[in-house]
Structure formats: structure tokens, C-alpha cells
Amino acid sequence: MSADTAADTAAGTGTGTAEGTGAGPSTGPTLLGVRHHGPGSARAVAAALARLRPDVVLIEGPPEADGIVALAGEKDMVPPVALLAHAVDDPAKAAFWPFAAFSPEWVAIRYAVERDIPVRFVDLPAAQSLALAEAPDEDGAEASDGDGGPRPPSDPIGALAAAAGHDDAERWWEDVVEHRAPGADALAPFAAVAEAMAALREQGGNSHRDELREAYMRQQIRAARRAGYGRIAVVCGAWHVPALAAMPTVAHDRALLAGLPKKVKTEITWVPWTHRRLSQHTGYGAGIDSPGWYHHLFTSTDEEPLARWLTRAAELLRAEDHPVSSAHVIEAVRLAGTLAAVRGRPLAGLTETLDAVRSVLCDGSDLTLALVHDRLVVGDALGEVPESAPVVPLQRDLARLQRSLRLRPEAHERELELDLRKELDTARSLLLHRLRLLGIAWGTPSRSAVNSTGTFRESWRLRWDPEFAVRIVEAAQWGTTVEDAATGKAVETALTTRELPELTGLAERCLLAGLPGALPPVMRVLADRAALDTDVAQLAGALPALVRALRYGDVRGTDAGALDGVARGLAERICVGLPPACTGLDADGATAMRAHLDAVHAAVALLEHGPGTLESPESPESPEPLADRWAGTLRALARREPSAGPATGVPGLLRGRAVRLLLDDGRLDSGEAGRRMGLVLSTANAPADAAGWVEGFLSGGGALLLHDPRLLGLLDEWLTGVSGDAFTDVLPLLRRTFSELEAGVRRTVGERVAGGPLGVVTAPVTATALDPVRADAVLPVLTLLLGLPAPTTGRIPRQPDRRSAP
Template identity: 35%
Template structure:
């Protein structure tokens, strides 16, 4: 619904007769601290949060008192057609604060965003990938370009630091000392301004419009009997929810027909991954600092104490890196950050002022050398090392515990080794070492199951002979945990899951008129490498039957090389038994 002025927009968005809207950014510590007070004042009968419908069953576990943030809700299609979706939560996430409040009060919580199975998430052929994207979480709708508009005009007047976004300047920076309702109004105003910017730039994306229709339908259904609803939603979407629901939207909130199933899970997360520079979705700069802002709870004095502590830790980390830095430097950082806040008419210095002060006092104009050391010290002090975990009783798939136990038994990276920089280079000799053979089999099976854990690296043997060793780079990430849950539908052990994946692939090949020679060779090699003798024998029989009549010359040569490896016993997953040796020899002769 369009509004002529910002005042009119805020008045409509906070109308007592309308749903109680709390516009958020996914990680906003000042607003997260205010959310419980806002909901307490609103006293809703039902709470709606912007999460896909598939994740609703996990909300009680997300809010469980024994769940320790950061954690992430993860989802992935059982078909493996796209990557997992991640929805990470920290203590300073407003949605998590809202869900926890509802759990304490016994208020029902509904996930009101478009289901992940809806085909609207898939991009058109001529459009770039949007929405949750291949890496997962829904794209933020808060960043805008330099085009003229309401948001640009506000930014030009209010931003005192390069690179600041409108949310930081209008919501986070003025938050210390502000009442919760003032924060709520500032957040709604910011979302409205960014939406106006999108409209002026060509319109709100079709996916967002589809999501908002779904949200309105969910809201209408939740309040059909006069219930008072509170909605915690991205500030960009809030103006769309203040408009009345159209008559054609009553049928919108229905599960899409023939929707592909999605496997969901609640997994541990870390502040290192939550940091925006990690490359993972829905992150924020310097999570440990954001946690300090949450703990300050809007108190300017507490925030000043947090800044002092952060300055001291940065100086200590810099000393540990071999560069001189002492209490005088920490005092100067605090003084300069406070001066910058006063120049900008802010109630307290924030992250931006701290970063500028550290750069000025410690980096001393050196972009390299000492400057890089300062950047490392800031990362250690401001990103943090916190790791979360789901409540002990939270459901898990049967495969994940089995894999974790096997990883531990084989001394391979596991959930406790999820921090950045913990990639392990493995050099295995599976034909001569029993533990290395077990490691090789596990890594091959996880790879077949599309579990992002280990990546094979090329190994070259002398004289062009078969390489009898292998090299891998292994690392546990949140994507590993998410995809283990997906693969768990195929089996409860790595071998069972891998065989389930390969047999399903073989069935699909037959349904499509195959298998082709290339598919047979690929299936045979994978079955052998995964140590699946029954499936390998079936593929070997197909090879002998189909390859001689249908294979191209390169495929025949590849089949000959593979049969030679099988006969020589150079594939660790299989022993060259008499019958299998004869079949491989028959393939070579054919």
C-alpha cells in the first residue's frame, strides 16, 4: 500500500487495528534486545515469523532452553537438485528472541514464509538465481545501490561513515537509550524506505511479491477467528503485510501440488561462519561485537564498557602477533571512538567508530605489514569463537551419528573441527593400510551421497602407472551436517546410504531408456570405490553385455582401463575374487 510521506507510512504500519508488525533484519542486536519487551506489550495470541513452512516443526527445538546459539535451521531437497538452505540464528537474531519469548509464554508460533518446495523459488531460464540461492538462505532485501530515491536521500543526510547501510544508521546507531517502540518504528521506516527504493528502481521482484502473498494468506488464516497476531518479518516486507488480504489469496497458503520433499534439520553453527566474510549466507560483520551490543541491552554506559573491553582485547591480540601495543593504545582507541560518536551525534560509539579508531591508532597508515596484523587481531577479538549446539534431545537422522562416530574412530575432522582454517590434507595408502582403506571407503561413500566433506585431489604415479595412493582435503562444515540429514533417507550407515543413492540412480537410468555406456562405467567405478560388491557385480555384468555393442572408442578404452584396475586389485573397495576377476577379464577381451 503506497503512502505519501514517511510519517503516513509509519502511522499505518503501527496502526493498533492492524497486525502488530515488527520489521527486522536477520541479525540486529539492538532490536533483538527490544523484541521481548515489544511482544510483552503487544500480548499477541499468535506469533508469525518469516521462515519457510517446512521449518515450522523445528521451532520448539529452536526455542528450547537447552539449545545454545548459534545454530542454524537447514533444509535440502531429498532429490539433491539444489544445495542446502541455511537459516542461521544467534542470540542477537530478532527472530530467535521472538520465538524464545513465545515459548516462555506458551504462545503458538507459525512459520509464514513461502515453502521451499514452491516452484517460485526456482529462477526462470533467463533470470539470475535469486531467493535462497544455491547456498541457501533467502537473499536480504536491504542493500540498495546508489540510485536516487528516498533511501539514497536518507543515506546522504545520515551516514557518517563510508560503507554504512541505512539500517545501521537509522536503527542500530541511535538505539542506545531509545525505548523499544522507537526502535520498532525506526525499523519499519527503514524497511518502507528500502521498499520505495525498489519500486522506483523497477518494482519489487516477483519472488518477493509471491512470498508476500503467501504471508498475507497465512496471516489471514491465523486471525480468522479474531486472534491478535504479531508478525516478525523482514522490514522490507512489512508494508506488504499492512495491506488487506485479497480474496484470491485465501487459497495461496496451500502446499504446492506434487511438491518435492525437503529434509530439514537443526545443526550447530559458529560465529566464525556467521561472520559475513566467511562466505556463508545471512551473515553479519563481527558477531562477537554484535553479542556485546545485545548484552548491553540499549544501555549507553554498558556499551561504552563493551567498547573498552574490545579495545583491550584487540591490543592484546596485536601484542600476541609480535607488534607493540599497550594500555595507552587502548585508551586512545576508546577516546577517539567516543569523539567520533559525539561528532556524529550518536548516543554511544558503535562498531563503526571502534573500527575507525582502531585503524587510526594501531594501523598507523600501513595497509600491509602492521595493518594486516591489526586486521587479524580485530578478527580474533570481534568475530569470536562461540559454537552452538541443539538441545540434547533434538531429533537427528540415523546416518549423522553413525558418520560422526566413524569419523572420530578414524581420526578425521568432525563437528568439533568446524572452525575456518581447519581443512586437513589427507594422503592415504588404502592398499597397504587397513585404517587408510576404511578412510578411503568412508570418503568415497560420503562423496557419492553428495555430502560436502572431502574433495579428492589429483595424484600422479611414476611412468603413467595407476596411482595406488590418494589425496583428499577434508573439512567439516554446516553443509556437511545438513546433507547428512538428507542422505539419511537412503540408509543409516554410509555404505547403506551410498548403495541407496547408486541404486536409485540406476533405476532412473533405466526409466530414461538407459543405461548408456558412460553411465554403466561411472556406476561400476563408484560401486567399486564405495566397496559395494553386489552392486559392482551387477554393473560389471551390464558392462560385459552393453559396452561391446554401444560404446564409443573412448568409452571402450575407459572400460578397458577400469577392468584392468579391477583385475589388478587396485580399487581398495573391492577384492579381485575369482568370479569378479573372470568377469573383468571377459570385459577386457570383449
């Protein structure tokens, strides 16, 4: 962990007075060192501010936010929220400063805003922090101070806990801070750990980046004193308290800050945040493991927060069909308290609580406990920001669409089913697809029309990520509305894309997103690329996406006519170039080409007969239908057998697949297919090539071996005649081929082969002989079901044939 991160994750509370005056809180700045996102620190800050009644509150954070800090007092501002600063010229350069309800900084902000007390942010400006992030770290790989001193501690909480004789830093922190109510002297706890932080800094040193930040903070403290404020409260990470208490000279700090890089033009705003993102090391670098638990501890107003939390856990489990009663909750409360007493803790912490939940509410199941941890210990709380907060026009348009389409951003994942025949669902689908084009994956298709046979339904998984705020700012360069931005992004992507399959995929996404303004330029680029591309594999990979896109012409009301012409042109070129491209391929190349072969076959069928395509007359250059030309290509593949070696012909895998596709389409009868199989499986051909042919022929399903016993007989005759050495070589191919068949087909084929030599079978295999003993065993049940008298001879009495009655 860097020293910057260590400083911000430092656990502790401390107080001191700057300038070395040693005076009380009324004569000098009072330093309130906190742990970021610590509910114990938040309660201590609230108590300290109530006692101090400061004239101004200074908070660690970017000074650019001073102009929007008053928004924190509006009723529509609901934490968790974050300050987002980004470079104007490059929105990807961004930084977050998150706040939860239990963050000490948020408590200080609300205290000042509600009482109309000036509140200022005093950390390095975001404009310089973003520039500093790009500059090389002067500390180098050793992360020492600028003079070669020792590294700062990577875990100050752990260092303090170890000094106190504890091996669990989080448990120690809960005992000494989180479970401790403010005492009579609200400033005493701040002074206690300030001394510990000073000792840690003496042993661990400091980073150059922290030295810059602390020099800037000291300048802001001096500015507040020059402005005439007498009672100054400074809320900052505890790690910084010793550096702010013992102030050096003004010249010293100016010399340090003289080396800062040039400022980056920056904008800042408030954005919603989530508890789940608080559990990651972002912003302050103070990621916490249990934001949901901390929120409960901080907001609970009764004297039994543990019982209330366990009641919520029981409600969650009951909603998931787990049998949990009130008695379970009572017993879990008792067990948690007992565990705390046995472990010598003042109160039951999260560890004891989860142990009780696992044992009592979850019946020892870690899987059920994981649900409680995910929903309650971490949580999915999503904050809200008032509409008056500054945002880019694209964000305002997105918010308008979310309201009109009734798609509320939510932190937890949920399923959304859409019927594209409904106007509202179609508009929702267009919004989600447009956002995906912009790189904002709010929705992820779980069963898209692209991958299914239906075109009227889509399934999405929705979950809002707070960092989408940065993506929205980035996307604002392409337009002020979602539709305009998606159009601009699609056109720019088309101009920079070189691979043909990616271009056809982009055209498909433009149709899915309903972007009529983007489709013409994308199609022009696609047509130019397709005209110059001579790689048949590239063409084959591009065609399916184009044909799939044609299916949406009717469903979404979009004009896909431009795609039809390009798709047919690609298909014609594939028909001409595929046979030569399949010649001389190795095993891997043949496997890849087989996938293209299947995809093109399905695309041609859909292009000719599928729904949503346009019926266009064949051009003069195409005297025969496209389907017939494709069938001719498959026949050419099937005939290209190697004459002098594998490099002179098409691999057996592709030839067998071509025969199978022709057979399935009815362009080849089973007799001809059997004749071709007999030729391939003759002793004149190499066993490996024959095995590949069989794999390609059966890869579409092996049920035809059951319907046409002649084919099974040919295969059996060939396999029994393969030499031992050759059999060892072809066995892996055959095992792979038959492992892909349905279980019922494999079983039936095995039964028929086990019945004896098949030869060339011309009659269907008869059923096995009747077993009288087993048949008699079911007679009592059958007579009861049919309402017949009980049999006296062991057989069901034969009923008269009423069809022959006069």
C-alpha cells in the same frame, strides 16, 4: 537485486497497528520491523517484547515449522541453525531460513518458547514457496510491480543512508542502530524507520512475489485475532511493515492468493548452520559481511566490547607466531577510539577497528589482517541441533558413524592423516570415500593413495558445509545407511554412464569406498562396455584406473579379482590396436596419445609386478607374458616411420617415446638406441619429424645424454647441420624439450657443448684443469679441519700411504 531480496535485506525498524485502528500495543497487532541478522534489531526486539508481554508472537517464516519450533528452547540447540524445507519427491528443491544468536527472529522465538507463549510462522508456506520458485516471475525482466510501476530499491539501507547524507550505508546503519542501546521507549525506534520504509515503498513500488507474501501474512494476523489473542507481536522484515499496517479487505487478499501454484509436498527440519554461510546471500537473502563481529557485539556483556574483541585478535595472532603484546592491544583500542572521534562517529565501528588492527597488531600487513577478518570478522562458528529434531534415517546413520569414528563436523578446514593399516583410520577412509560417491564432499583428498606410490596413507582436508544437509536428503533415496546409499548410487551411476574411463574410475571408487555390493554390478556393466568399445584412446584412458584399483585389494581387505581379468583384457586389446591407432595423427593427437602411452606403460608394469595385484596364469590365447606383448607393441610403434608423408606412419613423438620406454626397461641397449637416433636424425628425414622424435625420446629425462655421450654427439651433429629455414621450424619443439629437463642436466649439457665439437664421443669428458690460486685459498680452512700443521709451501703436506706399510 530482486525485490524479494531487497525486501529481506531492508534495513530498518518500524511499528504500526493493523486494521488502521491506531490503538496501542494492547489493542492491536504490534509490528516490529527488523533487519534480518542485525544485532541492533535483536536488542530492540528483546526490549520491545519485554515491554509488550504479548499473548502470541508471529514471525516471518514457513508455517510448516510451527510443529518443531519448540526445539529452539532445548539446551542442545545452539545457533547458528537453519530451517530446511525440501520437496519430498525432489529433495534438490530446498530452501533455508537461517538464524544466528543475533537474529531478531531467533530472539523472538527464544522469548516465546522460554515463557511458553504461542509462536507461529506467518510467511508463505514452504510448500508454495518452492512451487512459486519454479513458476515464471510475473514481474518479467523489468521487476516492476504487477501494474507496471517503478522497481523497488535494490538497496533500501543505501537509500536511507543517502537520504541522511551518508555515503556508506553499513557505517550509517552501525551508527543509528547497531551502536544504539534501547531507550526508555522500546517502541520508538520501530516507529521511526517504519515511516522511512513507507516513503521508500511509495517511491520504489513492490514485487508481485512480495505482494503474495504480505497478503498471506495479513491473513495470519487476522487468524490470530480471531483466535482471541489481544496482544500480538509480529516480527518481520522492515520492508513489509507498511503493507501489514494498512490492511486491505479480506477479499482483496484472497484474490491475490488465488493465483498461487499448487503446493509441493514438503518436509521441514532444523539443521546446523555456520557464520560463514550467513555471510552469503542465502535463505532470507540477507547476507551480512561480518557475522563474527555482530555475534561479539550482541553477546558481549561488559562495557568494553572493543577491548575484548581486540584481545581475541591478539590471541589469534600470537597463536600464529605474530609478536603481539598487551601494549599493542591498548594502543589499538586508543587508535580505534581516536579514529571514531575524527570521523564523527559515536563509537568505533568495524571500519575503525580493522584500521587499528592493521596499523598496530599487523604492522600494516593486509595479509595478516586477512587472517583476522577470516577468523573473527566472519568466523567459523558451527551450530548444533538436538537429536530429537526430525531427520531422515541416512542422517541418523551418518551422525552415528561420526560419533563412533570421532570425526566431528567442523566449519573450519583441517587436515586429517590416515594410516590404512589401522582399523579406525580405515573405517574413516571408507566413510569419506562413500560420502564422496554420494556427492557429499566433506573430505577432499590432498595426497591420496591414488596419486602416490604408497598405498597405506591418505591425507584429507575436511570442512563441513551446512548445505550438505540437502545432499544427505537427496541421497536418502538410495538407502537408509551410508553404505547402502553409496552402493545404490554407484549402481545407478554405472547404468547411466557411457564413457569407459568414467566406468573404470567408478570401479576404483567403489574399491576405495569398500562397497562389495556395488562392485559386481559395476563390473558387469564395465565388462560389457569394454567388450563393445573399439576406441583405443578410450581403452588406454580406462586401464590405469583399473590397475590402480588393484593395489587396494590387500590394503583394504577387498577382493579385486574381478578387476584383474577386465584389466588384462583391456591391456591385450590395447596391444593389438595401439599401432594402427597411432598412425596419421596430427601434433595435438600425438601429444594426447603420448600421455596414454606413458600411462599404459606404467599400468602394464604394475599389472605384472606391482603390489596388490593377483598372479593369474596367462590364458591359452596369450602364449607370451603381457609385458612381452607390450614390448612388442612398442617395437612396432618404433618401426612405423612415415614413408610417403606424415599420414602414412607414426609421428616421431610417439616413435621416440617408444624407443625410450624400451631403453628404460632394458629391452633395448644404448647402442641400438643410438643407431635408431642416428637414422632418425639423418638428412633423409624431415627436421620437424626428427625434432618430435627427440622430444619423445628425452621426455622421460635427459640424464642419459650425460651417461651416453654418443647420443649427445649425434644430437649435436644433427642440430648443427639443420638448415636455417628448418631450424626456425624445429626451434619451438627443441626449446620445449630441453625446458622440461632438470636444471642440472641442462647446465651440464650446455657446458659440454660449449667445450667444442662433440662428434661421436667414446670417452667420458674430463674435468676442467685445476686452478692453483683458487685451490690455495681454501688451504687454511682445510688444515684447520683436518688438524694438520700449517703449510709452509702453500700445499697441504702429503700424508704417508699406510696401505703400503709393512
